[in-house]
Amino acid sequence: MLSENEANVLRAISEEHSDPQTIAKKLGVKVETVRASADVLSEKNLIRVLKHVDEIVILTEEGKEYAKRGLPERSLLESIGNGKPMAELKDPSLKISLGWLRKKGWAIITGGVIKPTGIAPRGTDEEVLEQLLDNSKSSSDLDPDGLTTLKNRSLVIIEKKKSWKYEITIQGMKLIPELGEITESIAHLTPQMIKFGEWKGNNVRFDGRLYSVRPYDVALEAEKIFPGKKHPYQRLIDKMREIMLEMGFIEIKGEIIQSSFWNFDALFQPQDHPARDMQDTFYLDSEAEIPNYAKIKEMHECGGDIGSTGWGGCWNPQIARQEVLRTHTTAVTIKYLADQPHPPIKAFAIDRVYRREAIDATHTPEFEQLEGVIMDKDVSFRHLLGVLQEFYAMMGFQEVRFRPGYFPYTEPSVEPEVFIEGLGWVELGGAGVFRKEVTAPFGIDHPVLAWGLGVSRVAMLKLGLKDLRELYQSDIEWLRKTPLSINI
C-alpha cells in the first residue's frame, strides 16, 4: 500500500514529470520528500530511478572579469597598434599577456619592438568565455578545447552535480488506476472511523476522504510485559493442597509458637533428646499453659499401661512449658488428633516450620512442611505405603520405593525414595505409624498413619533451583519470567 506522498509522486511520474524538482514544484512539497517517496516506489519496482552526474562549468572571479572585458592578450593586442617598443611595456602584469600573444602567434618581437602579425582570429576559449557570461553551462554544451584552455588558466571551475530522472515501470502503470483518490495513509483509526467508515479492502472512506490503513511488520518485537502472578512456590504448595483435598483430607492449621509439650513431649520425644537441644530448636523466653499432663508423664517415665518400658527418668512439666517455634507441623497434627480422637480422621497441614540452621544454598531456618495423617480402624503400615505411592504418583513421581527409616515418634518408620531422571533415587520425606506411646495418652485407640515432607526440597527438584534462598528472597525477574504453566 502506498502512502499519500508516494501515490502522488507515482501519479506525477506517470504524467511524464521526470525530475524531482519539477515534481516537487507541481505537488507543492519539498524536493527531499519527492526523492524519499521515489526511493520507496523504486524499491517496490513501480518506477526506475536514473541517476545522472553533470559537470557544471562556472566562471571564477577572474574569468567573470575577462568574460566582460575580453581576454587580456586581446586587450594588449588592441593597445599596441602597429607596433610598440618593448621598453614601453615594463608593467610586469603585462608579462602573462605578452606570453599569450606570442603563444597564439598574434604578435612577434623583433629588435625590441612588438609587432602584430595581423592574424588574430577569435579563439574557442573566447567563445566559451562569452557563452558562460550569463549562465553556468554543462561541460557537454561547450567546446572542449576552449574549456580545457580556460580550465588550465583557472578562469573556470567544474562542479559535479547529481541529478535524478524517474521513469514509470509497467507495474507502476498498472497501479495508477488503483491509486484512485487516496489522499492519506494512517496508523490509528479514530472512533469516528470505526463507527462510520466504509471499508474497501485496506482502505476506509470516511468523511468524504479515502484513507489507507498502514500495515505493520507483524513480526517486530514488542515491549515485554508480565502479568501479576502467584509465586511459583505457592503454585507448588497449592498443587500439593489440591492433591490432599482430592484424596479426601481436611486441611488444618496451628500456631507458629508451640509449647515444647505439643512440639516434643506429646510426640514421646524424651526430654533429653538431642533434637530438643538449643542447637537445633528456636526456643523463646516464655512459657505456655499445658494441658493435664499426668498421662504423658506416666508414659515417658514408665510406659503407661500399654506394655511399654517408657524412657525412665523423671519427666519435668517445666521443660514441657517452654515455648518454641514449631519445628514440625506434627505439633499441629497431634493437637488436632488429641481434640478429635475418634475415627475416621484424614487431615493435612502445609505450613512453615523452624529449625536452627544457618542459611546456605540448601538450608534455611524456616521452610514449608507438608504433613498428612490418617486415623481409622483397621489401617496398617501397608496402607501407609499405598497412600505414599498414590501421593507421589499424583506429584508426578511415578517410581517410588520404600526402605526402613527412623523417626522418634513413629514405629514402624519408612523413608520413601522417588526416582528422578538424572538424579537417580532421591529420598523424599518420611513416614510411619505413630507409636502407641504417642497416641495412647490422648485416647486415640486406632493406628495413625503419618507422613511428611519438606516442600522446599520438592520445589528445588520441580523448579530446578540450585539455591533455596531463591524461594524466599526472590529475584523479581525470576518471578516475572517463570511461566504460569511450568510443570510443577
Added chain:
Amino acid sequence: MPVVRLYYEDLEQMVGASRDYVMNRIAMMGADIGKIATETYVDVEFFPDRPDLFSSEGVARALQGFLGIKTGLREYQMTFGNILVEVEDSVKDVRPIIGCAVVRGLEFSNEAIESLMNLQEDLHWGLGRNRRKVAIGVHDISRVKPPFRYLGADPEHKFVPLDFTSEMSMRDILKKHPKGIEFGHILADFKRYPLILDANNAVLSFPPIINGELTRVRDDTHDLFIDVTGTDPVVHKTLNIVVTSLAERGGIIESVHIKDDKSHFISPNLAPSKWTIRAEEANALIGFQLSSEELAECLSRMRFGVSVVGDKVEVQVPAYRADVMHSWDIFEDAAKGYGYDKLLAELPRTVTIGKPHPIEIKKAEIREIMSGLGYLETMPFTLTNEEIHFHKMKRRPIEVTRIMHPISELHNIIRISILPTLMEIFSLNQHHPLPQRIFALGEVVENGKTKINLAAASIHSAADFSEIRSVVDAILREMIVETSIKPSEDAAFMPGRGADLIAEGRNIGCFGELHPEVIRAFNLEQPIAALELRLGDLQGAWIA
C-alpha cells in the same frame, strides 16, 4: 546420624558374603549409604535408635542374620571372673551408675582399633548425650592391679591424664586438658569428681572426662578392662554393645563383681529380655498375614531368639539392643526381616471428604485480586531483625517474639509486619526494570499469636498515594469490607501521606507513600507506595 566406615575386605570376612551382595541389601536393613566410598571402604549411616550398629562388628552381626547366613539369637560365651569393683558412697550423688567388664585375648588390627574408637565416640553421642548420661573408658588391664574402686574424689587428686606426661589435679584437668575443657561442664555443680583407682591407688579413669595415661591401649594390648559410668541404666546397654562388639573380634568376655555397701551384682548382664507377641497384632499393624512360624522366621533374621508357643511367639531380645521399648518395635523389625521391598502397597478404604481451611480459601481470593492488579507474589522469611523491622522503617520498636539463641543476628525476631520484608526484596532487585509491584501474604506473630497479613508495595518514579489508594479500594471492594480512612501516625509514611484503615472501630491496616528516609534506609532511590492489611487470625476472626 552416626557414620560407620565399612572396609569391604574386613566386612566380607566377618559377614561371609560378597561385598556386592551386602551393599545391594544393606539399605533394606535400615541404613543410608553415604556419598563417601572408595575401592576399599564405604561410609554407611545408621539410625540413632540402633547403637548396636555403630560398629562394623555390630553391622556384620546384623547382616549375617538379614542375609540368612546366621540367624537367631547370637549367644556370647562369658567366663565368670573374680575381679571386684567397689562402688563407694562418695560417687553416688555425682555419677551413680557403673557397669564393667573384662575382654581378653584380643588381637587388634587397624580396622578393629578404628572401629572400637568410633563406636566409643558414637555411643557417647547416641546413648550418652555427649557423655552426660553415659561415658566409656577402655583400659589395658595388664597395667593395673585389681580390685578397683569407684569413688567421688577430691578435685585436688593428681594423676597423669591420657596424652600428658606429668601429673595434674582433676581440677586442673577440667581447665587445661582438651577433654576437660570440652566436657568439664558436666561436673560443674559437684564438689567431688568420679574416679576409678586400682589396688595401688593408680588411676584408671576420671569419668566422664579422661582416662589415665597408665592404661593406654597399645598395639600389644590383648586384655581390656571396660568401665561405663553414667546417670541412667542405659549404662549397662552401652557396656553390652561394647563387649559384644569386641567378642565379634574374637575376644572372650569375662564378668566382674560390682559391689556397694548394699548390693552386689555381676556385670555385664548379657541375658536377653523376653517378650511375648502375637502374630495377629503384628499382622494388624503391618498389614500382612503371617503365621506365627513365618513371623518367627522374620524375627530370626533380625537376630532375635524366637520360639513359637501355641498362638504366641516368645521373643528373646538381644542384650545389645537398646531400642525395644514396646511390642511395635519388634513388629517393625518383623517387617524389615520380611523385607520392606516385598510389602505390597495398598490404599486404605477410609472414606472422608476433603476440605480446604477457610483461611486458605480467603488467601486464594486475595492472591487473585493482587494478581489482577498486576502484583507479583513474594514469600519472604518470617524471621527478621529489629534493624530492618523498626529502625529502617522509622517505626518505634515494640514487643515482639524474640528468639533466645538466634543462629544469626539477622534472624532474631518473628515479624509483626510484612512490609519491611518487602522492602528487603526491593533492595535485592534494584538492578531490575521498574515499575516493580510485589505483595506477600502470610503469617505474622502478634502477642504470641499467629495472624495473617497482606502487604503490597509499588516502586517506580511516579508511585504515589493515589496509586496505592486505588489498590486499597480495589482490594477492600472485592473483599466486601467497609472501612473509614483517617490520617496515619505511622512514621514509615511521609507526613500527611499515610492513612489508617478503620473497620468497626478497629485498625485493620495502613497505606501511603513511604518516607524518603525509609526508602533511603533500604538503599533505594525511587518513590514507593505501599499498604499492609491485618486480615485475621487462625481462629477465623477475619475482616471479611
